[in-house]
Amino acid sequence: MTLPTFDDVIAAEARIAPHIHRTPVLTCATLDDRAGANLFFKCENFQKVGAFKARGACNAVFGLDEATARRGVATHSSGNHGAALAYAAGRRGIPAAIVMPETASAAKKAAVSGYGGRIVECAAGMAAREAALAEVVKETGAELVHPYADARVIAGQATASKELIEDVAGLDAIIAPVGGGGLLSGCCLTLSALAPSVALYGAEPEAADDAQRSLKAGRLITDDAPNTIADGLRASLKPLTWHFIQAGVTDILTVSEDEIISAMRLVWTRMTIIIESSSAVPVAAILKNRDVFAGRRVGVVLTGGNVDLDDLPWRDH
Amino acid sequence: MTLPTFDDVIAAEARIAPHIHRTPVLTCATLDDRAGANLFFKCENFQKVGAFKARGACNAVFGLDEATARRGVATHSSGNHGAALAYAAGRRGIPAAIVMPETASAAKKAAVSGYGGRIVECAAGMAAREAALAEVVKETGAELVHPYADARVIAGQATASKELIEDVAGLDAIIAPVGGGGLLSGCCLTLSALAPSVALYGAEPEAADDAQRSLKAGRLITDDAPNTIADGLRASLKPLTWHFIQAGVTDILTVSEDEIISAMRLVWTRMTIIIESSSAVPVAAILKNRDVFAGRRVGVVLTGGNVDLDDLPWRDH
Secondary structure, eight states, X not given: OOOOOHHHHHHHHXXXXXXXXXXXXXXXXXHHHHHTSEEEEEEXXXXXGGBTHXXXXXXHHHTSOHHHHHTOEEEEOSSHHHHHHHHHHHHHTOOEEEEEETTSOHHHHHHHHHXXXXXXXXXXXXXXXXXXXXXXXXXXXXXXXXXSXXXXXXXHHHHHHHHHHHHSTTOOEEEEEOSSSHHHHXXXXXXXXXXXXXXXXXXXXXXXXXXXXXHHHTSOOOOSSOOOSOGGGOOOOOHHHHHHHHHHOSEEEEEOHHHHHHHHHHHHHHHOBOOOHHHHHHHHHHHHOHHHHTTSEEEEEEOBOOOOTXXXXXXXX | OOOOOHXXXXXXXXXXXXXSOOOOEEOOHHHXXXXXXXXXXXXXXXXXXXXXXXXXXXXXXXXXXXXXXXXXXXXXXXXXXXXXXXXXHXXXXXXXXXXXXXXXXXXXXXXXXXXXOEEEEEOSSHHHHHHHHXXXXXXXXXXXXXXXXXXXXXXXXXXXXXXXXXXXXXXXXXXXEOSSSHHHHHHHHHHHHHOTTSEXXXXXXXXXXXXXXXXXXXXXXXXXXXXXXXXXXXXXXXXXXXXXXXXXXXXXEEEOHHHHHHHHHHHHHHHOBOOOHHHHHHHHHHHHOHHHHTTSEEEEEEOBOOOOTXXXXXXXX
């Protein structure tokens, strides 16, 4: 297990700068009122490929030596990491094979294809994904870039929280969604180096609460294919991300599916920005836990903005 | 007919500054590619009350003397101006009566109520609106703040294009939607004073093309209650706005309903921001007229972001 260090984060920042946006931090008076807190939204929904995943993917792809790069890259992804890896590979001019569950949204499949990635379909569930990916790697010799259990990816994702800390003075806390834990591990790495007094919260769906259960148990507990509307958060922690999270996270908060949808709709209507359901998870957690956040300056990572406009969650509500 | 001057714009800017946002200017590589131009989006969808209308309404309300203000303000509006006037009145602590057509969206009615405005319903169509408003003014003695045929409102709206010119160097053109023409008149005022070499385009739905027909005919032509999905653009020019537009506008471009919906969806998915249908009209006009805009630096006013998430235009497409 290769652990990324803060030096890797600094190197990642320089490496990916030509390929990503330094995204803005937005505020919203209505959300502040509802939360009783000062919220600073790091808008990774405005990031290249519409998600923070562009950071880790670009760091992995542009860090490869020439001979390795030429064989291409491969990964499995429920969506954004696949699009991000296809994007990064396209910028470098190398092939990318993306293993996607059949259940991935049409919009996310179209994004991968649009960036020139080759989609390899598999059954839902982490076991099926990993088997299909192993097959692809064996066939092509491609470099595996895991969506989160990869030191290069975590170092890349860490640049999001680094920018947030640099752009907002005096933060008391940061909250980010947790699926596989790549982003949250990156936050751990950044905060431990730059701002160890800032509290760090993970937010996840009740329906995919492996991180909360792991933190409570003090040992890594994983689920296979939990079901939640927050489709970016269906992955489970791995030893590498658990390593960071068990040491660096203040608490993990969970929210219901209805709370996710309601928070998503609130952000859409009051901030007039589009966030995907996974990004609504930390917003919902803040609104649900006034006792934790009231009166504090809180950085919130809005992780992505890729949605299927023909399949919005409130259509059935 | 009182004509606003550029001095009124300067005064408006100082008067409204505590009550509005200086909105950001965003860019988008995908939109630039599609247009073959460099587009600079002035994001009034992030403005207070979700629309540029907050500017004109605040300028009118905060410019009133104390005795007049105490009697309150009144207007008619298909939506955003009503919400904006209610917002401005609420900030000053005076009553606002808003005449709204029965056909106004539930979301826009809720916004007016949410800011503390009193809604007076009337039949659709400008004649019915104006009759209902005259009645309200007669009853209450309220100060009429017309949504666009009002020098104070035009001076307020002009601050949007002033900020755009200040924030983006070397613009070749600005394009804004035209309904009643308040925003576009404000652009005329700003450009004639600050940047007379910048071309100015209005964009309107084919289904509500009174501005284009007026410009072609060289005289003011008005429609009563045209029908278009761009519900903010159903109003017709008035002599005050025609005065500015006939002198200061380079051309008026029209787009179909399908082109509006398609452009709106493109902005939602590729910029991950929410714009209302009226804001999509200039975007559609740019995509439709590559010959006009290709290779140029174009400022685009995204006028608002108030949509009814339960009634999105592509649901029926």
